[in-house]
Amino acid sequence: MIEADASPVAWTMTKPDGALIAIIDDDAAARDAVASLVSALGYQTFTCNGAAPFLASGLRHETRCVVADIRMPGMSGLELYGQLARSGRVIPTILMTAYPDETTRASALAVGVHGYLTKPLDPEILLACLRAAWKSGPLIPRHSATDTTV
Amino acid sequence: MTPSSDQSVGEPALLLSSFAHRQNQFWLAGSILAVSVLMPVLIAPHAGRSLTDWVVVLPAYAAAVLVIELVTSTFLFALFYVQRSRAILILAAGYLFSGALVAPWVVTFPGIFSSLGIEESIQSAAAFAALKRLGFPLFILAYAVLPDVQLARRLVASWIVVAVVSVLAVIAIACWLVLGDWSSLRLSNAFMRDALTPGLLWRLIPALAIALYLAGIVALAARRRTILDLWLVVVLGTLLIEIIQISYLGAGVRMSLGWWAGRLYGLVSASIVLVVMLAETIAVYARLARATIAERRARQNRLTAMEALSATIAHEVNQPLGSMVTNANAGLRWLANPQPELDEAKAAMHRIVEEGHRANKVVSGIRTMFMKGTRERTPLDLNLLIEQVVKQSAVAARLGHGAVTLDLDCQAPFVIGNAIQLQQVVANLIDNAIEAMRAVPARQRRLRIATTGREHGEVVVSIEDEGPGLDPATLDRIFEPFFTTKPDGMGMGLMFCRSAIEAHGGRLWTSTNEPKGAVFSFSLPTSPQPDPAPEENE
Incomplete structure (x- = not known):
């Protein structure tokens, strides 16, 4: 199934709010479903089919929160967060997985991931997580000069 | 190794008595016999020397032969119990007979147990010796000559009891005849003229025994099939040398060097079958252990695959x-x-x-x-099947502006196979090819599907794409389950394709397409008799 112009990054305008929530998942159906749910909760979203396209995307700097699948080919959700943490601008990140396990959860929360959610997502928990992440906003460490990935 | 034909019907050829002997066993048996012949030649000049003092060794010798032959007999009865071969039963009875006769022989041997108050006679010991010497080869002859049959399973235990009881009864009767008060044997000098010199009758026994041994060897050699047969030849061979030493080289004189050397052969001869059986038992045990380990590993692999699959x-x-x-x-x-x-x-x-x-x-x-349906096989026209798959999976539409070429050999013969499985295989390979060209600009996507009827009875189907080709680094892993290069791939497709094709007796392989891309080809054996009516695939 080849889409003639399959773009790795797509974005949906729901509210002209300015700040975006990135939905990153390699599975298209899961991605669309989560994006729809997050939009229905009142946020403006855009979708990426992987961690690398997100990092390369220009929308990255307008992203206020990342909702990413953990298990993805190439860069995993957790690795993406690591990458963001090393760059100058740490975007609050919510990870989701269909295969939750305590160890990953503990290590993810330890490195500062905002939420560790089990698929299928519970809308109330997701909303609570999104609100908390939204409130904290992107963190800019003092050594922001080291941001070389831009 | 070919298992014997009429023996061990329905039993796996894993038992000593049903193994055909191997070449190296043959040579080993031959060299043991050759060495055995050498010794009497060496001691021949001194064979007549008297070693009467050694008489104290005789009970130990007798005990050893008795134990060895009874253990061999037990072993053979056990073998009979599992294999139910009449020949083995006869052989077991023979060893029991031979071993049990050692007891009355040594007890009545002059000058050994006299201190125990046992009335001995120079004639009785010789009579028992003669019985043992003539009886044992008769059992072996019966083993070799009688056609082997497998006895009924429920009667096996009864057969063992019958055999043991009859052998012991025969020995009891012999004892009674030889040792009975009425027996005139002890007064005669039929067997022995004096304590050491054999009598007239004993002159006949060795000749008779030699004739029986030779007959046994010939019968076994004619039969020569199993390891047991081979080693029984060695047994009879050593017995032959023994009797020659005792009776001719030692001039038949008891306690001479030749006589003692003969006794040594008797001991070797008694042990041969036991040693061979023990060695083979260990070998079988080792094989069994290896098979068990292999089986356990295979089951582990199956389990892992099943777990991964689920x-x-x-x-x-x-x-x-x-x-x-x-x-x-x-x-x-x-x-x-x-x-x-x-x-x-x-x-x-x-x-x-x-x-x-x-x-x-x-x-x-x-x-x-x-x-279940995947097991049904019918004659199939692969060309028709491919056309259907191409139509069903909307290949042309999915290729966009690309081109799909069908290069079907209308002379290709039919194959025998399962239509659903083969459709699935073709559809999977087409999906992969289209997927591989995802990054190729739409107008340059070229998919070619070809069939070729080969002369040596197979049809080859190849699906060629012009994608980036296969990565050599992962080339050997593409057929592994759960290996995938697709972002949302299951990693099952190629594994399924390969196992389905192999289940059809064919092969699936990859090659490089020129100038670029990959080719997946599979071969299927053609049906021996093409059915004129093509199978409906739907």
Whole structure:
């Protein structure tokens, strides 16, 4: 199934709010479903089919929160967060997985991931997580000069 | 190694008595016999020397022979118990007979047990010796000559009892005849003229025994099939040398060097079958242990594959189910919003329908892979099958502006196979090829499907794409289960294709396409008699 112009990054305008929530998942159906749910909760979203396209995307700097699948080919959700943490601008990140396990959860929360959610997502928990992440906003460490990935 | 034909009907050829002997065993047996012949030649000049003092060794010798022969007999009875071969029963009885006769022989041997008050006679010991010497080769002859039959399973134990009781009864009768008060034997000098010199009758016994040994060797050599037969030849050979030493080289004089050397042969001869059986038992045990380990490993591998398979299936079904729940939640939210967004809700519903179909596809794919129908085989026209798949899976539409070429050999013969499985294989390979050209600009996508009838009875199907080709680094892993290069691949496709093709007696392989891309080809054996009526695939 080849889409003639399959773009790795797509974005949906729901509210002209300015700040975006990135939905990153390699599975298209899961991605669309989560994006729809997050939009229905009142946020403006855009979708990426992987961690690398997100990092390369220009929308990255307008992203206020990342909702990413953990298990993805190439860069995993957790690795993406690591990458963001090393760059100058740490975007609050919510990870989701269909295969939750305590160890990953503990290590993810330890490195500062905002939420560790089990698929299928519970809308109330997701909303609570999104609100908390939204409130904290992107963190800019003092050594922001080291941001070389831009 | 070919198992014996009439022996061990229905039993695996794993037992000593049913193994054909191997070449190296043959040479070993031959060299033992050769060495055995050498010794009497060496001691021949001194064979007549008297070693009367050594008489004290005789009870130890007798005890050793008795124990060895009775253990051999027990072993053979046990073998009979599992194998139910009449020949083995006869042999076991022979060893029992030979071993049990050692007792009266040594007890009545002059000058050994006289201190115990046992009335001895120089004639009785010789009579027992003669009985043993003539009886044992008769059993072996019976073993070799009588056609072997497998006895009824429920009577096996009774047969053993009958054999043991009859052998012991014969020995008891012999004892009674030889040792009875009325017996005139002890007064005669039929066997022995004096304590050491044999009498007239004993002159006949060795000749008779030699004749029986030779007959036995000939019968066994004619039969020569199993390891046991081979080693029985060695047994009779050593017995032959023994009797020659005792009776001719030692001039038949008891306690001479030749006589003692003969005794040594008797001991070796008694041990041969036991040693061979023990060695073979260990060998069989080792084989069994290896087989068990291999079996356990195979089962472990199967289990791992099954676990991995079920995990993959669970994942493949879970994924759409998760999306359905999330979409349903999204739909509910869109409707619950102060201003319900009907379009968004509708889109979510559509996605639920799609995901439902996706889950269904996974499940029906598994059904096609494993269900009963996949075993049904009929003559198939591969060309027709390929055309149908190309039509069904809308190949042309999926290639966009690309081109699909069918290069079908109309002379290609029919193959015998399962239509559903082979359709699945072709569809999988086409999917892979289209997938591989995803990054290729639409107009440059070229898919070619070709069939070729080969002369040596196979049809080769190749599916060629002009994608980036196969990565040499992962080339040897592409057929492994769960290996995938696709972002949403299951890693089952090629594994399924290969196992399905191999189940059809064919092969699946990859090669490079010129100037670029990959070729997946499979061969299928052609049906021996093409059915004129083609099989309907739908």
